[in-house]
Each structure stands twice: as C-alpha cells, then as structure tokens.
Amino acid sequence: MTFPMIKIEGVRHAYKTPSGPLPVLDGLDVTVEEGGFVAVVGPSGCGKSTLTKLVAGLMKPDQGMVMVHGEKVTGPRSTVGMAFQNPVMLEWRTIIENVMLPLEIVSTKMSKSEQKDRANYLLELVGLEGFGDKRPSELSGGMRQRASLCRAIVHKPDILILDEPFGALDAFTREDLWQTMHKVKDEEPFTGVLITHDLRESIFLADQVVVLSQRPARTQYVLDVPNIGPRDLDHLYTPEAAEMLNILRHQIEVAQGRAAA
Amino acid sequence: MAYVPDMKTRSTGGSVAKFLTSRAFLAPIIAMIVFVALWEFLVWVNNWPDYVMASPSDLPAAYAEYWGLFVKYGWQTLWRTVVGLVLAVIVGLFLGMIMGFSRLMRDALYPLLVGFNAIPKATVVPIVALLFVGAHDFNTILIAFMISFFPIAVSVSIGLSTLEPEYRDILRALGASQGTIFWKIALPKTLPEFFGALKVAVTLAFIGTNLMEIVSPHGRGLGALFDSGKTNSDYPLMFAVLIALAILGIVLYYVVVALEKIFAGWADRQPG
Secondary structure, rough: OOOEEEEEEEEEEEEOOEEEEEEEEEEEEEEEEOOOOOEEEEEOOOOHHHHHHHHHHHOOOOEEEEEOOOOEOOOOOOEEEEEEEOOOOOOOHHHHHHHHHHHHHOOOOHHHHHHHHHHHHHHHHOOOOOOOOOOHHHOOHHHHHHHHHHHOOOOOOOEEEEOOOOOOOOOOHHHHHHHHHHHHHHOOOEEEEEEEEOHHHHHHHEEEEEEOOOOOOOEEEEOOOOOOOOOHHHHOOOOOHHHHHHHHHHHHHHHHOOOOO | OOOOOOHHHHHHOOOOHHOOOOHHHHHHHHHHHHHHHHHHHHHHHHHHOOOOOOHHHHHHHHHHHHHHHHHHHHHHHHHHHEEEEEEHHHHHHHHHHHHHHHHHHHHHHHHHHHHHHHOOOOHHHHHHHHHHHOHHHHHEEEEEEHHHHHHHHHHHHHHOOOOOOHHHHHHHHOOOOOOHHHHHHHHHHHHHHHHHHHHHHHHHHHHHHHHHHHHOOOOOHHHHHHHHHHHOHHHHHHHHHHHHHHHHHHHHHHHHHHHHHHHHHHHHHOOO
C-alpha cells in the first residue's frame, strides 16, 4: 500500500495564552501526494504557520493526526527543509557557508569539498553563481531569499515547507523567484507545502490550493490546478487562470465572512 | 553599537608611513595634543600652584623620579584588572545564558542583579577589605569583577532572549540539539552585544581595581601610588598616576576592539 507523503487529518490545536486557550486549528484536512505541491491560503492570522510547524514536527497537535510517509510525526525529522519570509541568513557566515549549514547537522559523513560542490551547484541553479563568498549583508533581499531556498533544499529533503518566502519581495523579484521555483523543482524534486497570501502565486506554483477558514481554521475549499506542464507567466493571464483566481477570491471573502458561501 | 574607530586604513594601507599620516592615527593624536595644551594653558593663566593643580609640564619629572614604581605598580594594577575582567566575562556569560534561555530565571534573577549593581562599590570596598583582611590580590580582583560583570550578563541575556524564533527553527527542524543551536547560532549572534558590553566592563574593572588599591592599607598597584602621592602632597605624582591609569585603560580598550574585529568583525558595516 502506498501512502501519501503528507496526510493531515482532523487536526485541532489551541495555544495556551494567559486569557485561556486560543484555538487556531479546528478540523484541518490536507493531503499531499509524493511530488505534489500544495499552496495554503487563508485570512491572516488563521493558523497557516501553525500548520507548517506541525508538518515540520516542531509542534504536536492537541488532536488529530499528522502523518508523513504513513508514519505519525512525533518530532523533528532531518528530511524537512524550511524557508521563511525572513531569509534568516547567519550574517557571520558567507553565503555558501549559510547554504552548507544543514549539511553540517544531517550529513556529517559528507566531506567538506562534497558539501561545497553541492552548495555551489544549488547556488548556480538559482542564479547566484559567483556570490558564494559574499556576506549576506552584501546581497539584495531577493538574492538572500534565493540563498535561503538553497539552504532549505541542500540536504535533499523530501518535504519543502515554504512559509510566505516571497511575501516581502517586490512584485518583479517575486515573479522571477516563482520561475526559479519551477526550475528548482524540475532539477531537485520535492513535495512542497507553500503558505502564501498571493493567489496568483498559489496557482502559478502549486497543483492544489487549499483555502482555510478564519481562525480557528478548518479546510474550507480545495482547488485543483490543472497540470499544464511547464508554466510561464503568460499562463497567469489566460481565461482559465482568471476563473481560478475568481473562485479563490470568492472563497477568501467567504472565509473572511464578507460573502455568503 | 559602541564607537569603533575606523581602522580600515591600517589594514588596507600596508606601509607604516601611510598609517602614520592617516586620519585614523592623526585625529586622536591631535586631539590629545590640544587637550594637553589646554590643560597647561589653564594652569598657567590661573597661576595655579602645584598643590592645587599640576600641569602637564610637571609630569615628566614625576615619571622620571618614580619610573621603577610606575612599571611595578602599573603591572600589578593591569594583571588584577585583567583577571577580574576574565572572571566577569565567565560569570557574566554564564548568568546571561541562564537568563537568556529561561524566562523563570530571568524573572527571578533580574531584581537581585539590579539591586546588587545599584549598590555603590565604594561602600563594598571596606567590607571586603575587612572580610578578607590582608588578601590584597584577591580583594582587588573581587571588586574589579563585581563592578564589571553586570553589563556583560545583561547584554548576553538580552541577545539570547531576543533571538528570532526562525533562527532556532531552521536548526530545530533538522533535529539539532540545544547545544548545537547555541554553538552555531545563538552564541555568534550575541557576540556584537557581548563586545559592546565588554568595552563598558573594561573601564569599570579599572575603577574597581583602583577603588580597592586606594582604600586598602599598605596596598599595591597604581592606586596605592596615588595614595602615597596624596599623603606626601606630591601633586605631580598624583596626576602622573591618573594619566598612567588613563593610558592603561586605553590600551585595554583597544585590545577589546581588536578582539571584536577578529570575532565579530562581520557586524561592522561600512557606511555608504
């Protein structure tokens, strides 16, 4: 029997606060097949980042199940890669040393030169060749985010978690990075979970978009994005894309309570 | 961030001649010359006698007369200060780590530390001197330590407790241990704050050393030399001691600056 890569079923979770428990997730169901790419959208503060922590094993849900490869997640696993809105570069390390960081933790058997080759290969893949020896402070926000992406996949994780990684970038840089993401996924296959506020981003990158309701979040709607092979930005301006965006926008309004289902 | 002089010209310039004519070298030298000239002028224009205020021109004679003592006592003051400072770094780092990682310990220890720091150390000096009577070195080091560990503990605890959670998560998600996270991320990230506090601690430690040396009978170190100048109304000697202390302070400060360049140079951004 084959299992889906990620299966989240009936997850409920509440944070403890001084004024009592604050429920953030209430009936969350998400399934991601191996090699799939799911985007999660929803009103701000609805618990999307909590979802990433559950998948990464940094948190345990109060109720429900989080399974990876058919096994219950009980703690952090080294086969996860993460990138955040904040690129979280270690400023005392050069770019290539930043990219190599996960290898120092999980691939201790790999020789230094192999680690370097691997990091250089990824830097080239995302268009940062020649920047390995620079300090993070010498790079632009978009370049730092590219380096952060390299660090997230350097140890060949089977699951890549992206928590609004392009949220703080300007529109053009963001579109550049969307295309880089497709290139990376072709060369370095992974199963992806993308948290985003950008509906265009969700349909451009993912093959499935999950809309969450307002907090406490449950799965409100799931949209399948038809697989049309290699995508470029033109695909965002087709009637099919416009229709998907309309559906998603309507669902977000429903989630915010501004429109009836 | 504390003031760090621009020493770039030295590292990139290369030759000694170039450094001697560089702004980084000339600016402080000129400032010192102006200061000494003003001092001399003030004493001269007010016609102050030696027993009111010594002038810079009195100092060379004082240094020449007591040079042997200056070297001997200067060394005593220096090593006691450095040992006190090293203790302050060890204890300060330890306390800072405890308070930085544990909310409970932070709540528990902060009032105690603030209260301890608020006590003027001049009042602690006689207590310590009576408590460990005759143990000059120990007493002096103890006061130097007590006066200087506080800024280090506070800065390290703030550096650690304000570490963004993402920094922890990138390693925690890979199953790294708390020790690895501290070693690879928390510690290096706190180094700039640590060195900022160390610069404050250096001068504080000197004050502590001298407090003890001046108060303690039959003391040693530059403080005792100052005290004997006072007893003998040798005002040029007293001022010569003050200048010697200032020079030791400057030397130690720049040692810290050099260490900062090596270990936390990455945090120094050239403007523009």
